Amino acid sequence: MIKAIDIFSGCGGVSKGLTMEGFQVVCAIEIESDAVSTFKSQKCFKKCTVLNKDIHDVSGTEIFEILDLKTNELYLLAGCPPCQKFSYQNRGRKLIPEEERKELLFQFLRIIEEIKPPFILMENVPGILSKDNKKILDEFIDRLRNRKNNYKIEYGILNAADYGVPQSRKRFVLHAVRKDIDEILNQYGYDFKLPEASHSMDGADGNCKWRTVKDAIGDLPPLKAGQLYEDEAIKNHKSSNLSDKNINKMKKIRRGGGTRTCLPKEDVLPCHKKHSGHKDVYGIMDFNKPAPTITGGCLSYSKGRFGHPIDNRAISIREAARLQTFPDDFLFSNSTTKAGLQIGNAVPIDLVRASAREIKKSIQLVEKNFQ
Structure with missing residues (x-):
């Protein structure tokens, strides 16, 4: 070797x-x-x-x-x-x-x-x-x-x-x-x-088409926000918790096309009213495209376009790892803070x-x- x-x-x-x-x-x-x-x-x-x-x-x-x-x-x-x-x-x-x-x-x-x-x-x-x-x-x-x-x-x-x-x-x-x-x-x-x-x-x-979010994580079972998937066959399939307020906000964003620009004024954060940039924040991934850049905050819905394409939650540890092409036998802590930072920095x-x-x-x- x-x-x-x-x-x-x-x-x-x-x-x-x-x-x-x-x-x-x-x-x-x-x-x-x-x-x-x-x-x-x-x-x-x-x-x-x-x-x-x-x-x-x-x-x-x-x-x-x-x-x-x-x-x-x-x-x-x-x-x-x-x-x-x-x-x-x-x-x-x-x-x-x-x-x-x-x-x-x-x-x-x-x-x-x-x-x-x-x-x-x-x-x-x-x-x-x-x-x-x-x-x-x-x-x-x-x-x-x-x-x-x-x-x-x-x-x-x-x-x-x-x-x-x-x-x-x-x-x-x-x-x-x-x-x-x-x-x-x-x-x-x-x-x-x-x-x-x-x-x-x-x-x-003549090359292969770009791989999509669905290609990478589409076979993983659904989760609720804050849930850890208990089956030992799939490790680290855990998502961060979300408040009811953010889950309701996510539902509106999902119906409105996937970005926070569709939110009614009463749901827009004061900092977003003053700053038009970083529109990916509170965004939802598109199943049919590659994911956006996976960062150290990738397990937090409020830190980028890290909303799951279907479930009302942020992507899980295992989903983030797959989007970084870590194989499933590469294991992380189930701490979403620690795992997110390590996966995003890789x-x-x-x-x-x-x-x-x-x-x-x-x-x-x-x-x-x-x-």
């Missing part, structure tokens, strides 16, 4: 995607204790060393000791530096000092420079490419490309829906390969790149798998050179 390291691993979304494509995640690093507990509870990660530490306190030497590498062994470093300070949704990002915005990204770079991994996978929010953050990203990429580090870089904005995820979610994805490895790939005529899309909106280009599994397959092709070609 090809070894991999997962930095800023969260509950294990990237690690799960890599594992499903044949990688062996030997080391994961995450500061949040609840996310580490979820990670460690998964059977597929039993052989992974998980460091519940601040990245500032982790050294490349420590990681190398965990890896136990053989001569010429190929491995992957994956990392998703926390991205809230780069996000378009963070209205105050312009006020955050540059040094603060770049801190965790450059801790990731420090680890890269200390262990010189042959392959790198990084994911972040599209806002990292914004004008406000361009200087930071340019410095990061320039450092990767310089003579000291010498990486070939491919990056871009990918929509998870184009890779089989039943969700419209755009992410910044970066693949990197050390130049000495890329030279071997060139001998085989192989172009190191980002993964090609497998799905499209209507499938007219990279969609099938988007990770697309990158993993592309990088694995390169690794398998290079392995021939070492045999």
Whole structure:
């Protein structure tokens, strides 16, 4: 198996995607204790060393000791530096000092420079490419490309829906390969790149059609708000509680087309009367389209278009996990607050798998050179 390291691993979304494509995640690093507990509870990660530490306190030497590498062994470093300070949704990002915005990204770079991994996978929010953050990203990429580090870089904005995820979610994805490895790939005529899309909106280009909310969760049994489905065959099928007032509001929104703009004046919150944006709040998902972006608030009806398409409730933990393409054997706490945050902060599994397959092709070609 090809070894991999997962930095800023969260509950294990990237690690799960890599594992499903044949990688062996030997080391994961995450500061949040609840996310580490979820990670460690998964059977597929039993052989992974998980460091519940601040990245500032982790050294490349420590990681190398965990890896136990053989001569010429190929491995992957994956990392998703926390991205809230780069996000378009963070209205105050312009006020955050540059040094603060770049801190965790450059801790990731420090680890890269200390262990010189042959392959790198990084994911972040599209806002990292914004004008406000361009200087930071340019410095990061320039450092990767310089003579000291010498990486070939491919990056871009990918929509998870184009890779089989039943969700419209755009992410910044970066693949990197050390130049000495890329030279071997060139001998085989192989172009190191980002993964090609497998799905499209209507499938007219020969790809599969985008997967919909119904494709992902349509077979799950109905629930009431606040209910936990008791059958052991389906884990984490639990929804957050809703007040009678919000359930009645939801019924009106459902009849009016799915968005809160249809509500009569007496049902509109004072903050919504003053602010016309964020119209997805109190919205209902469309069964026949991909879901909107699943965020850390995805289990709260008041935090986005997270209303169930049929039932008068927010989506359940298991439904949110499926919309992020977590398999059903990946288990979370039944705390909707903890689970929602972990699921929403994860990279969609099938988007990770697309990158993993592309990088694995390169690794398998290079392995021939070492045999």
